[in-house]
Amino acid sequence: MTGLIQIAAVEKSFGPVVALAGIDLEIRENEFFALLGPSGCGKTTLLRILAGFETPDRGRIALDGSDLVAMPANRRPINMMFQSYALFPHMTVEGNVAYGLEMEGVRGAELKRRAAEALAMVQLEDVARRKPHLLSGGQRQRVALARALVKRPRLLLLDEPLAALDKKLRDQMRLELKRLQHETGITFLIVTHDQEEALVMADRIALMNQGRIAQLGSPRALYEEPANRFVADFIGLMNLIEGKAAPGGLAAEGLGRVLPAAEGGLPAGTPASLAIRPERIRVRPATPTASGEGLAGRVESVAYLGQDLILHVRVAGLKRPLVARLGAGQESLPEMTEGATVACEWTKERARLLTN
């Protein structure tokens, strides 16, 4: 995969509000890339800069090696699917899709053919002559998609494309977007605040926080190897235990013992958090007096989720209860009731030490 877009040291402020505080990023040819983050993290600003609706205060952006910032929005080989879809209400579905081609000077039979092709790609041939207000939310979303794809852009920007759809349709459209990206070979850049969406669809994710990239990597890397506390907390469920780095793990506050964790090169004494996923915690029944490897605690609540069981285990000395996720096939399950005394343990390599 080769680089398509190079973003270097891009900054942008709106008055006193810093939206982007220095972004370096490469978006590769033919990948499905996600900008993920909480609202206000700058992801939409970066998207709008790429589209050409905002100009960065500082920094460079290149497409295929040539400057993109100086290029006006209407000449960029980049198209956008808007969060509100922004369909032209006075044009038919066909008119909406043909608009971008008309701007390129495509006319007559070829215009009709290419618009029809784009509509076929999203299975909307039947409603080509309707006005947008007669369509369902899902259909409108597809028109917006066809309209942005029909010009065969180098980069397709999708601004929270699934936010307005209901849950069932959203799941369906995730696969659909993935399929379209694969079929067209166009680079997709999606902006979303929904981590599940990013994890399911994207090849690579940039998780943003306060105008910076907190971590860039594959969904698996972000989940399994979070680079810092923010990433660990944002992606999925994570137990975070505060303390200081120590040989062999973390000297936990209020526990007076070292919990096992991969040290990750942190010098002993550095304030850090131990991060362990709920599904990595093993829970076994224990007697109150038994000492040993695990952390002894009392089951505070049990939530039954069908294939999984979520336990909240209160450990004396820890601020928050440990959350553990157990597979329903486990043998000791009947003993995991509220009030039961248990021991929690994990393999050292599964727990990571993160700086705050």
Next chain:
Amino acid sequence: MTDASPLARLQGRGTRRLLRAHALVIYLFLYGPIVTLIVLSFNAGGMPTAWTGFSFKWYGALIQNPEILKSVANSLLVALAVTLISTAGGTLLALGLERGRPSTLLDSFVMVPMIIPDIVLAIALLSFYTLLQFTLGLYTIVLSQSVFVIAFAAAVVRTRLRNFDRSVIEASIDLGAGAWTTFRRVTLPIILPGVIAAALLSFTLSIDDFVIAYFSAGAGSGSTTFPMKIYAMIRFGVTPEINAIATLLLLVSFTLMLLAQRFSREPGRGAGA
């Protein structure tokens, strides 16, 4: 409100009857004179005190009066010019105001010509023309009327713009259109109903205006507009001819206002095309 609603039960039968009677009196008060005027314009005898039969003769007399026809022509000319200037100016003003940073100050300044008393505006404009040594005539009427009609036109277009999703403009640019193409193919078609409503309202306001036109017309009789002509005629008493003119004016205003309302309705069903 159904009879079962708590408020209706509270009011009781007597109160409701009284309210209904009150409404009837008000409507009579509002529309009685207008209906009288229309009826008298068809009165053959011409006396306001006695009905002597139905006739179109006063309308016929109107058409044969060259002075009246000339004033109608003047009014139409002025109204067309004012409509063009105000609709274009008002639309651009509305677009500018909606695009810019929201400003109460700017909004108020746009409203002022609408609420300022006509007579004050008329005097101000007259002094202004005198100061600049303008020769008064039809064109000064056009200028003067445009001053306050633009404000109304802008207000009408703005109501339409308020529900306007600005991202369609970005979408158009994103798809490769320039600023002018975007205006012609996206912005204008979407706000067109508002623009048409503004034009109709502008025309009505101009045709209807007496005070400002009167002050801006100058001494010559060449720039007498239709309302000014009626005013001149009325000095010799209300003639049936005037009733006929008034009825026609009413018809024109009414039709235009109805049309304007149709177009300024919310986008969506019917008027949304």
